[in-house]
Amino acid sequence: MISGLGTQMIRWSEPFWTGLAARGYRVIRFDNRDAGRSTHFSASPAPDFDALAIALMAGRRPDVPYTLDDMAADAISIAKAHVVGRSMGGMIAQVLASNHADRVLSLTSIMSSTGNPVLPQAAPDVMAMMMRPAPDPMIDPGGTARQIAAMAVAGDRRARLANITVPTLVIHGVDDPLIPPACGQDTARSIPNAVYLPIEGMGHDLPRDVEERTINAICNVMAGQSSAEGT
Template sequence: MKILNVNNINIAYDSYGSEKDEAILLIAGLGTQMIRWTVPFCEMLAERGFRVIRFDNRDTGLSTHFNHHDTLDFEELAKTLMSGQRPKIPYTLDDMANDTIGLLDALGITKAHVVGRSMGGMIAQLAASTYPERVLSLTSIMSTTGNPELPPTSPDVMALMTRPAPNPAEDEAGYLFHSTAFARRIAGQGYPFDEAEYQSIIREEIHRGYNPGSVGRQIAAIAISGDRRARLAKVNVPTLVIHGSDDPMFVPACGEDTAQAIPDAAFMLLEGMGHDLPAQLFETVVDGIERTAQRNESYTEE
């Protein structure tokens, strides 16, 4: 793991594969760390002939935290948005998209394929629409467009996601129970939920860089990003939208809307997948990412 200064903050990253190969940038989701892109997944992509780079978004993991800002009050955020006002927040999704390009700059990479999951998919969408000259292809996984007419997240899922979690330094077992209950709820029904594997990742996140305030700050960044469809209409790179049929966070209509908003985007609906990426689907997802990368005229197979 290495750290680079990007846009006046520190971004932690690591990579797999040869630096001579075309780069794929993996963007993590809400409040999660780069290790959610597991080593086997990264290695599988690298074996297809890519340099695979995963990183901690700002405010997560070993990248710069923004804990000097107040913890988000969800009720206050909702009231502010409903009143038509713009809440004061420390950063936006556009700032996070700028971080992805800044990381490429710091690594001396001119262009890359971008792959994002959930909030990371939103960041990848913005990177592709804002920096078309830097993005070779886009894969948006379990994400959405911000279209206000789409079905909302299930209320019980929102309640589980936003309720206060125990401090793992004081009650690690309670924190694991809290996190596991949420993960189990958003997982799909088509694949067994691997509780041991999930809790292993959560423990690693706790010890790498626990940052409880990041979820609220990133929810606020998502909330004010608004409807991105007009921006997505400008995406002119090969695009794949992957979504799970059982996703309760962003229902399948959200993936369909994303694919419809992006010109010539392909849509892959995975039966039994929820708002997660089970190991049984790694090869299917990697195949899709590779096919999308190969659609770019500048892609050359070694």
């Protein structure tokens, strides 16, 4: 289970991961690099986003402390696993399934995107709220910036997603203000035979009232069923 931008593994709620464990799965949560109790790259300065944007617009790939490919490689810990990622974690999970096809049994990408440059972006007020200093002084702002840089240089992943062959579920909130639903739809279109599950009333989070439905859908895909709802 791969967490999102700047969040720790505990962002996956206990009822959610224990619900998966109750179905007979061994659940592994972990902190991404630069988050929680994982390795922090504090020796690397926070990225200059203006310089980053200029380089990308000029068609150059800027140097960053690490990439999504590096973060995906961090997740290779056992021989084979079903991979579930949310937001940035969904992007890492996509790369994991693309780069390490022999290690991934199924893929679930939740409230994530493909890097397609024509997709709609979050509203400016939503982005402004995201960039505010975190109220928790234990959160590493430099680490979050380095994770953002890793996403920024990842580019359009659709060609890579087209090579994914494992059973895939794409879940997206219909009311997601940060990563609009079109991004989830694009993810599902980009992965052959992916199942798309839009959830009404869900934003950029997994509220308690959708956890059971989400667990059922993930378990159905992990079991190799073609329908996320199992019907």
